[in-house]
Structures are given as structure tokens and as C-alpha cells.
Amino acid sequence: MKRNIPLLITFLGGFVLIIAYFIPATQGWGETAAIWFDILAAIAFILGGGNLLRIHLKKVSDRKQGWAYSAITVAAFLLTLIVGVLKVGVHPSPDFPDVAWSGNYREIGSAFWWLYEYAFKPLTATMFAMLAFYIASAAFRAFRAKNFEAILLLGTAFIILLGRTFAGVFLTSWIPDSLSALRIENMTIYIMSVFNTAGNRAIMIGIALGVASTSLKVLLGVDRSYLGSGED
Amino acid sequence: MKLSLAILVLLTVAWTPVVLAQAPPPEQAAGIAPAPEPPTGLTAQDHGWDDGTKVDLSWTAPAVAPVRIKKYNIYAGESAEGEFSPAGEAEHGATHAVVEKLVRGKPYFFRVTAVDTAGAESPPAVTTAAVVPTRQWFDGDRFYLFIVIFIFCGSVIYWIYHARAGREVKVRKIAGLEAVDEAVGRATEMGRSCLFIAGIQDMNDIQTIAGLSILSRVSKVAAEFDAKVEVPTSRSLVMTAARETVQAAYLSAGRPEAYNQDLIYYVTDEQFGFVAYIQGMMSREKPAACFYMGAFFAESLILAEMGNTIGAIQVAGTAMPAQLPFFVAACDYTLIGEEFFAASAYLSGEPDQLGSLKGQDVGKIIVAVGIVIGVILATLANILGPQSGMGESLQHAVDFLRNQVLT
Numbered sequence: 001m002k003r004n005i006p007l008l009i010t011f012l013g014g015f016v017l018i019i020a021y022f023i024p025a026t027q028g029w030g031e032t033a034a035i036w037f038d039i040l041a042a043i044a045f046i047l048g049g050g051n052l053l054r055i056h057l058k059k060v061s062d063r064k065q066g067w068a069y070s071a072i073t074v075a076a077f078l079l080t081l082i083v084g085v086l087k088v089g090v091h092p093s094p095d096f097p098d099v100a101w102s103g104n105y106r107e108i109g110s111a112f113w114w115l116y117e118y119a120f121k122p123l124t125a126t127m128f129a130m131l132a133f134y135i136a137s138a139a140f141r142a143f144r145a146k147n148f149e150a151i152l153l154l155g156t157a158f159i160i161l162l163g164r165t166f167a168g169v170f171l172t173s174w175i176p177d178s179l180s181a182l183r184i185e186n187m188t189i190y191i192m193s194v195f196n197t198a199g200n201r202a203i204m205i206g207i208a209l210g211v212a213s214t215s216l217k218v219l220l221g222v223d224r225s226y227l228g229s230g231e232d
Numbered sequence: 233m234k235l236s237l238a239i240l241v242l243l244t245v246a247w248t249p250v251v252l253a254q255a256p257p258p259e260q261a262a263g264i265a266p267a268p269e270p271p272t273g274l275t276a277q278d279h280g281w282d283d284g285t286k287v288d289l290s291w292t293a294p295a296v297a298p299v300r301i302k303k304y305n306i307y308a309g310e311s312a313e314g315e316f317s318p319a320g321e322a323e324h325g326a327t328h329a330v331v332e333k334l335v336r337g338k339p340y341f342f343r344v345t346a347v348d349t350a351g352a353e354s355p356p357a358v359t360t361a362a363v364v365p366t367r368q369w370f371d372g373d374r375f376y377l378f379i380v381i382f383i384f385c386g387s388v389i390y391w392i393y394h395a396r397a398g399r400e401v402k403v404r405k406i407a408g409l410e411a412v413d414e415a416v417g418r419a420t421e422m423g424r425s426c427l428f429i430a431g432i433q434d435m436n437d438i439q440t441i442a443g444l445s446i447l448s449r450v451s452k453v454a455a456e457f458d459a460k461v462e463v464p465t466s467r468s469l470v471m472t473a474a475r476e477t478v479q480a481a482y483l484s485a486g487r488p489e490a491y492n493q494d495l496i497y498y499v500t501d502e503q504f505g506f507v508a509y510i511q512g513m514m515s516r517e518k519p520a521a522c523f524y525m526g527a528f529f530a531e532s533l534i535l536a537e538m539g540n541t542i543g544a545i546q547v548a549g550t551a552m553p554a555q556l557p558f559f560v561a562a563c564d565y566t567l568i569g570e571e572f573f574a575a576s577a578y579l580s581g582e583p584d585q586l587g588s589l590k591g592q593d594v595g596k597i598i599v600a601v602g603i604v605i606g607v608i609l610a611t612l613a614n615i616l617g618p619q620s621g622m623g624e625s626l627q628h629a630v631d632f633l634r635n636q637v638l639t
Contacts, residue, residue: 022374024283024367037436041469048468048498055497066516073509120502127504131530134537141540142561200553203569207551209595210573211438212381213588216388217576218441222584225576226444226477 007221014219052077083111156191163188267355268301268348269294274357276342281372284336284365290328291344291357300348306331307343312358316343334365376637383598388591395587403589408547408565409578412446412523415545416453419520425460426450427519429510429535431526431550432466432503435473438573439551443526444470444477445576446549450523451478455485462519463496466506471498507531514538524548524563525572528555536562549575606633 013033020030056070064070082088087101088111096102105112143154162168163184172183180186217223271291279286289306301324308331309316319342322329334340339362346354395401419426428450430443447463454461461478465471474496482491499509511534514522522539524532525548532548532555539546540562548559549567559566567575570592577585610630616623 022371022378023369024371025369027283041434041467044468044472045501046468048471051468051471051498052500055494058494066512069512123508124502124504127508127534128530131534134533138533138537138558138561203553203556205596205599206568206570207553207573209384209592209599210570211551212384212595213388213592214438214442214573214576216385217585217588218438220389222392222588223445223576223580225448225580226441226473227480 003224003227006227007224011219011221014215049077049081080112080115083115088112089114156195159184160188160191267352268346269296270354270357271304271344271346272357274342274344274359276340276359276363278363278365279330281368281370281375282365283371284367285332285334287331287334287340287342287363287365288328289331289342289344289359293325293327294346294354297348301325301346302349302351303347304329305345305347305353307345307356308334309341309343310339312341312360312362316341336365336367339364373639380598384591384595387594388588391590391594392584392587395583395590398583401583401586401590403574403578403586406567406571406574406578408549408567408571409575411545411547411565412450412579413453415521415523415547416450416457416459418545420454420457420459422520424518424520425462426454426521426523427510427514427539427544428461428463428523429526430463430465430470430474431524431528432506432531433527434467435469437527439527440467440470442551442573442576443549444473446523446525446579447474448477448481449575449579451481452485455482455487455490458487458490460492461495462513462517464499464506464510464513465496466499466501466503468498471496503529503531507534510535511538514542514544518542519544522546524550524559525567525575526550528552528559533558533562539563602633602637606630609633 016026016029016033020026020028020033053074056074059070060067060074084105087103087105090101090103090105090107090110090112092099093102093104103110106116107113139157143150143157145151145154162171168184168188172185175183181190214223218226271294273292274289275291276287276289279288291304293301303324304322304326305318306320306322306329307316308319319331319334320329322344331340331342341362342359343356345356348354391401416426428447430447431437431440433440435441447461451461453459463471463474463478465474475493478496479488479491479493482488499506514535515538519539519542522535522544524535524546528535528550529552532550532552536546536548536559546563547565547567548563549572550556550559551569551572553569556566556568560568574589574592577589609626613623613626613630616626618624618627
């Protein structure tokens with residue numbers, strides 16, 4: 001029973017969405033199913049928040065390795081939750097000026113907005129910026145000319161990288177128009193639009209077939225491993 | 233002299249109509265181009281096999297100076313005499329158009345005007361009767377997709393039954409999946425944990441489901457080896473689903489008492505907040521094996537490079553083409569696209585699931601045949617050119633494949 005009910009829900013939900021895609025009269029069913037999912041995800045978020053508090057408070061109380069980070073996480077979570085729920089610094093909405101909490105919690109100048117603008121956004125941007133360093137270190141490893149394939153990869157990457165900079169364009173600008181295909185920016189365009197596109201499309205076709213096959217297996221209950229295992 | 237004068241007068245009289253006929257009209261002579269002629273024979277009818285939001289229009293190009301026409305403007309209104317609003321445009325040379333985004337069940341009148349290269353707009357051609365867009369029971373624009381899906385799903389189901397009948401299904405070796413046991417074993421030997429990340433999308437993403445299928449196998453092996461598997465998630469629903477998966481895997485391995493639900497926990501929905509936590513956790517706890525199985529975005533390289541830095545054996549699988557190069561560069565094994573989706577069948581070894589892989593091959597054959605036919609038709613159409621009748625027919629076939637079958 002514990003496994004059959006989720007399988008039945010999966011079967012019904014999946015086939016409703018498929019039918020809704022092909023039969024115009026049932027398009028609303030798909031939208032309704034999506035709303036149900038959103039409601040479910042919102043309820044599950046409460047579960048997630050509770051779990052986050054429990055795990056991190058336990059880490060703090062047990063003084064586990066890195067417990068100080070957990071303490072900061074709990075403090076930041078509660079602070080954001082409180083200023084958001086209580087709408088600290090939010091003015092009443094012009095439509096309901098007598099109702100204290102009628103304003104938008106994301107109002108410019110509110111405490112929630114301030115936390116988002118001056119704490120969350122810079123931290124997110126910092127994490128994203130680290131990507132540049134990781135790309136450099138990964139490229140250093142990937143482009144080592146160990147064998148013939150690696151040399152090909154290195155050469156192609158060199159052309160693409162150079163072709164996307166002003167210096168690359170400048171270096172081969174002397175090549176006459178009759179041989180313009182050999183200019184580095186044109187070689188870049190050719191590699192990206194022919195070799196790269198062909199490779200990408202091959203992967204995409206494989207992915208599309210894999211998605212369709214996996215979806216069918218899940219809908220028919222052939223693949224139940226995401227529910228634990230095939231055994232009841 | 234008189235004779236010369238008479239000839240001159242005669243010639244002048246004789247040429248006058250010709251010259252007058254060739255002279256520009258007074259508006260043009262004054263620098264004002266006349267408005268083009270309107271199209272004729274405008275008809276409208278409900279678009280067949282749609283959701284009731286489209287109407288087909290057809291007309292005949294104006295007989296006078298059709299080469300000057302740059303485009304046609306289409307207007308729609310709810311009454312013949314009422315207000316008309318822009319509903320679309322058609323290119324020069326077009327004699328029909330499909331007006332979209334109409335309201336189902338509402339009567340519409342249409343007007344079409346010709347616009348010349350100077351921007352002058354003709355008087356409108358008007359439909360005389362109202363057309364009501366109606367909804368059909370099937371969306372005809374998706375007919376070919378339905379056929380392809382029907383054949384593909386049919387072949388998958390056929391091969392599943394074929395495998396159930398006991399016939400052997402051969403599957404090529406996938407190094408990344410062979411490495412799963414090895415990675416968990418290594419973590420056990422080193423006395424360190426395994427880290428499993430099922431992407432950053434929710435349970436409505438098929439990649440997350442495929443990732444959890446692999447988690448089932450990783451957990452089962454970890455339960456047998458008595459290794460620790462830590463599963464931080466970025467969605468609450470994924471956390472609850474992952475707990476079910478891991479618990480069932482421990483039960484299946486005969487070690488339900490070893491299951492610890494606290495090792496599967498929610499972190500945050502925020503992409504870089506999640507990454508920051510994982511990075512910190514990896515640098516502190518140094519897991520010996522890292523699995524990245526699911527939908528990833530910019531965080532893929534941050535996670536994989538961090539794992540590389542701490543010397544973990546890393547296996548990744550995703551269907552996000554843009555992230556594959558990063559995983560290939562930073563991980564020991566990468567499941568590329570379809571390999572990722574084949575993982576569940578490969579690892580379980582169940583005939584039902586292996587049969588579905590064979591069905592997938594039928595899909596590949598259909599795609600390959602389609603590509604070969606399309607390439608041959610397009611090449612021949614290009615070689616023969618539109619001048620020849622055969623070339624034109626082939627071009628129509630290519631257009632049909634591109635615009636009807638592939639859209």
C-alpha cells in the first residue's frame with residue numbers, strides 16, 4: 001500500500017499531463033496539476049524549514065565540527081523569517097492605510113528588503129564570482145596536452161578563446177578578404193556553429209530519448225527505484 | 233516645310249497617349265506615392281484541429297503593381313463596422329496567414345491591407361461574415377509528435393515484454409556506473425563518508441528522479457559496506473523522497489537499523505546558498521566519494537572542483553548539456569545524457585528496465601533515419617535549385633519536414 005498509492009498518483013498525474021498536452025479541452029487539467037504540485041511544495045517547505053532548524057540546533061548543542069556555522073545559519077534563518085513575517089519597516093498599503101500589515105513585505109527600505117539587498121545579493125554574487133577561478137583551474141587540468149585528443153581539445157579551445165577577444169581579431173585582421181575564413185573570429189564561428197552544434201545536438205537527442213523512456217518507466221511503475229526499490 | 237510640319241504634328245499626336253500613359257500620376261509627380269491596391273477575395277475560416285484560438289485567412293494579391301507590396305497588415309475586430317486592432321502581419325508574396333491568440337467562441341471580422349515599400353497602406357479588404365474560432369478535440373499541430381511518441385513508447389513497452397519473456401538484452405558497459413561500487417568501497421576503506429547530491433531541482437524534474445534511482449543503488453552498496461552516505465538537498469520534497477529511497481535501500485540490504493535519517497537533510501532552495509554550504513561541508517568533512525546526479529547549473533563546476541581539491545573520487549551524471557564539459561573536466565567519471573537515464577536500468581539489472589533501453593534504440597533509429605532523409609532531401613534540393621521542378625518539390629518536402637514534422 002505504501003508503494004502502490006504513490007505509484008497510482010504518479011500514473012494519474014503523468015498521464016493527465018500527457019493528455020492535456022494533446023487534447024485542448026483538457027489543457028486546464030495540466031494547469032490544475034501544476035497548482036497542486038506548488039501547494040504540495042509549499043507545505044513541504046515547512047517540513048524543510050523545521051528540518052533545517054532541528055539539524056543545525058543539534059549540531060550546535062553537540063558542538064560538532066563547524067557548529068559555529070550552524071549557529072550563524074539558525075540566527076540568519078530566524079532573523080529573515082521574523083522580519084519577513086512581521087513586515088518590519090513596511091508601511092501600510094495605500095489601499096488599506098488603516099491596516100498595519102497591509103504593505104508588501106518586499107517594500108523598498110523595509111528590513112527584509114535591506115537583508116536581501118545588502119546581505120543576500122552580495123553573498124550570492126561572491127559565490128558566483130568564484131566560478132571564474134574554478135573555470136581557470138579546471139581549464140588548466142583539462143587542456144594539458146597529454147595525448148592526441150587532448151592536443152585537439154587544447155588547439156580548439158585556444159582558437160575559441162582567442163577568437164572571442166579583441167586581440168584575436170586584431171592578430172588575424174591582415175588576412176585578405178579572399179581568405180577571410182582563416183581569420184580567427186570566423187574560425188571560432190565555424191567551430192561553434194558546426195562542430196559544437198553537431199555534438200550538442202547528438203547529446204540532446206540522446207537526452208530527449210532518455211527522458212521519454214525514463215518518464216514512461218516511472219509512469220508505468222517499471223522503475224520504482226526512486227521509491228526505494230522494486231520490492232514491496 | 234509644310235510636309236515636315238505635318239509629319240511633326242502627326243508624330244506628336246500619335247505619341248501623346250503613349251507619353252501620357254507613361255507619365256507618373258499627378259500625386260507621384262508631386263512626390264506623393266499613391267496607396268497600393270488592396271488585396272482581393274479575402275476569406276476567413278476557422279483553423280482546423282486547434283484549441284480554438286486560430287483563424288485561417290486567404291486572399292489574392294492586388295493585380296496592379298504587386299511587386300511594390302512589402303507586407304500585408306492584418307486587423308481583427310468583433311463587428312464589421314466597429315474598431316479593428318492589429319492581429320498580425322504577412323510577408324510580401326503571402327496569400328494566406330494564420331491569425332493566432334484569438335478568444336475561443338467569439339465572432340471575428342478581419343481586414344487585410346497591403347503596405348508598399350514606401351510605407352503607404354492600401355484600403356482594406358474586408359471579410360463579410362463573422363468567423364468563430366472553435367476548439368477541436370485534438371491539437372493537430374502536435375499530430376506528428378503524437379505519432380513519434382506513440383511509436384517510441386510502443387517500442388519501449390514491446391521490448392519490456394520481450395525482456396520479460398526471458399530473452400537476453402545486451403547492454404554496453406558504462407564505466408561511470410561500474411565506478412559506483414568502487415567509489416563507495418574506497419570511502420569505506422578510508423573511513424570517510426560518501427556525499428550524494430541529487431541536483432538542485434524539485435521532484436517534478438525527471439533528472440531528480442533519475443538521480444534518486446542512482447541514490448538507491450549507492451545507499452544499498454553503502455549499507456552493505458557499512459559506509460555513511462550524506463545527502464544534503466536543496467528542496468524539501470527531494471529530502472522526503474530521498475529519505476524513503478535510502479530507507480528502503482537499507483531495508484533491502486538487510487540493515488534497516490543502520491539507516492540514519494539525519495544524514496538526509498534540507499539545506500536551502502537558494503542555488504548559491506546551497507553551494508556555499510556544500511563547499512564548507514566538503515572542506516571540513518572531506519568525503520571520499522562524491523556523486524552529483526541530477527539537474528545542475530552554474531554550481532556544477534564549483535562543487536566538482538571542490539571535490540577535486542579534497543581528492544575525492546567523483547562520479548557525475550546530468551542531462552544539462554552546458555554543464556557536461558565542467559563535470560568531464562573535474563570528475564573522474566561522467567554519465568553523459570542518456571547514460572544518466574540508463575543508470576537505473578543498468579544498476580538494477582532487471583529485465584523490465586533493460587528492455588526499455590532496447591526500446592530507446594528504436595527511437596534512435598527513427599531519429600537517424602529522419603536525419604539521413606532530411607540531409608539527402610536538403611542536399612538534392614540545393615543542387616537542383618528552385619528552377620527545376622524536381623528541386624522545387626524537394627524543397628517543399630524539406631519545408632514540410634522542418635515546419636510540420638519537427639515543430
